[in-house]
Amino acid sequence: MKIQVHDKKFVPYIAEAQLQQRIKELAQQISHDLEGTRPLFVAILNGSFMFAADVFKNLTIEAEISFIKLASYKGTKSTGNVITAIGLEDDLYGRTVVILEDIVDTGKTLSQFLPQLEHQQPKKLLIASLLHKPEATTHHVPIDYLGFSVPNKFLLGYGLDYDGLGRNLPEIYQLEE
Numbered sequence: 001m002k003i004q005v006h007d008k009k010f011v012p013y014i015a016e017a018q019l020q021q022r023i024k025e026l027a028q029q030i031s032h033d034l035e036g037t038r039p040l041f042v043a044i045l046n047g048s049f050m051f052a053a054d055v056f057k058n059l060t061i062e063a064e065i066s067f068i069k070l071a072s073y074k075g076t077k078s079t080g081n082v083i084t085a086i087g088l089e090d091d092l093y094g095r096t097v098v099i100l101e102d103i104v105d106t107g108k109t110l111s112q113f114l115p116q117l118e119h120q121q122p123k124k125l126l127i128a129s130l131l132h133k134p135e136a137t138t139h140h141v142p143i144d145y146l147g148f149s150v151p152n153k154f155l156l157g158y159g160l161d162y163d164g165l166g167r168n169l170p171e172i173y174q175l176e177e
């Protein structure tokens, strides 16, 4: 069923059951790969809150989770935007860390933020993203666990918003052509 949010219409794209099935598979794969490492999951707010909760629920190994928010501000140098993490209190040194993101679109967010995490010298730094838009990606991000590769169209639901709304939808919608 079509829905309207603000001025735009959206059509169903990934059903709730399909999302849940794929997330279960990802969580099983992660549990298998990271058994015995007590990984620290770092979920990037706001968009990833649903994906993070569902991945975490489906893990069968010991694991920890932290939620962080990224704030971007204009740096004083010509390097452009600088991204800082709010709420990252864990020491990543020597840890196996898994970043949880809802979407890698241009890749800018993660490619700017990853060096700051690398700086803390985690033993392993892995990325799990529910969605990836390869056609939109201008900054390469090495995704270790990917839910779905999607076309370059605006998506809504399951954490993803359009101007603040739509995050509560349990399935994913695509902007109507």
Ligand SMILES: O=P(O)(O)OC[C@H]1O[C@H](OP(=O)(O)OP(=O)(O)O)[C@H](O)[C@@H]1O
Pocket (backbone or CB within 6 Å): 044, 045, 046, 047, 048, 101, 102, 103, 104, 105, 106, 107, 108, 109, 110, 161
């Ligand atoms: O690959 P990129 O083009 O950088 O886009 C991906 C980022 O955009 C979204 O966050 P947003 O900044 O919209 O914040 P939100 O999660 O609070 O909605 C999403 O959650 C990713 O963090």
Ligand code: HPA
Pocket (backbone or CB within 6 Å): 103, 105, 153, 154, 155, 156, 160, 161, 162
């Ligand atoms: O397709 C999208 N939808 C909502 N938020 C987003 N942030 C990056 N890409 C998207």
